[in-house]
Amino acid sequence: MILYTLYRNSYIxxxxxxxxxxxxxxxxxxxRCTCSCTFCLRQTKEMLEGNTxxxxxxxxxQEIIDEFEKYDLNDFQEIVFCGFGEPLMRHDDLMKVAAYxxxxxxxxxxxxxxNGLSSLYHQxxxxxxxxxxxDTVSVSLNASNKEEYLRLTRSRYGIESFDEMLDFTKKCKAYVPHVVLTVVDIIGEEEIHKCQKIADEIGVTLRVRPFEE
Ligand code: SF4
Structure with a gap:
């Protein structure tokens, strides 16, 4: 499934x-992804090959463009490069699709x-x-500190990943109109409050999204 939408918590x-x-x-x-998050849908939702x-x-x-060629782009409210893994592992390819x-x-x-770690991946x-x-970059903040971030994401880049992700987020502000950090609602009020502080310091929006099991 290359192009999909979400309807009532299902992928269509x-x-x-x-x-x-x-x-x-x-x-x-x-x-593919440079992280292996404990909560990742790739690990938790109808495992892997059974998942559409x-x-x-x-x-x-070209295959992605060919899919878009079948549709009237006026229909779409927004196009989101999201995927099952980390989309910016294919940064060069996806920028070609975005240009198209x-x-x-x-x-x-x-x-x-x-996940905000793709500058590291692409060196x-x-x-x-x-x-x-x-138009919008939405970066998963996940946690308010580097230790908890690493515990949750199990990033291949280790303990420096949190600071790298924040650095990526800050740098995006110069080039992208909307930059957002996201956390899931199950992390608790105190942690959300700390994450809000981080977003405020950087000058971006914090979006608290519902946890999807
Ligand atoms: S960054 Fe996203 S795709 Fe990668 S392991 Fe974490 S939740 Fe899954």
């Missing part, structure tokens, strides 16, 4: 919709949901390359 291939009017369209491009979001092969840029979308419809809203600062292609 947009091919199976009667109408795509007004939907948020998610792009699923990879299963699990890709047997990553779609090429913006060429076809310059005011189409685009978003990336990311260069990728934030400037989001300019003009991505």
């Amino acid at each position: 291939d947009i091919k199976n919709l009667e109408s795509t009017k007004g939907i948020t369209c998610y792009v699923n491009s990879t299963n 979001l699990w890709l047997k092969e990553e779609p090429t840029v 979308l913006k060429k076809r419809k310059p005011d189409l809203k685009t978003r990336v949901n990311t 260069r600062d990728i934030t400037s390359e989001l300019k003009g292609l991505i």
Whole structure:
């Protein structure tokens, strides 16, 4: 499933919709990730190959574009590069897809949901390359401190991951109109309060989203 939408907590291939009017369209491009979060849907939801979001092969840029060619982009409220894994592991490819979308419809809203660690993965600062292609970057903050962050995400980059993720978030502000940090609602009020402080210090919005089992 490459293009999907969410309806009542289920993933629906947009091919199976009667109408795509007004939907948020998610792009699923990879299963890979630099983290292994304890709460990741890849580990908790109908494991892997049984899950329709699990890709047997990553779609090429052309295959993703070919899927979009089937639709009227005016229908979509927003395009979200999200996926089952970390979308920015395919940063170069997804920026090509975003460029194609913006060429076809310059005011189409685009978003990336990311763990914020992909500059580390690509071994260069990728934030400037989001300019003009991505309207919103939503970074998973997960926790208010580096120890808890690492415990939850089990990031391959170790204890420095938290600071790297915050640095990525700060850098995005120069190139992306909307930058958001997210946490799930089950972390408790005190932790949410601390995360709010971090978001305020950086000057971005904190979004508290419902935990999805
Ligand atoms: S960053 Fe996202 S995709 Fe990666 S392991 Fe964590 S929840 Fe899963």
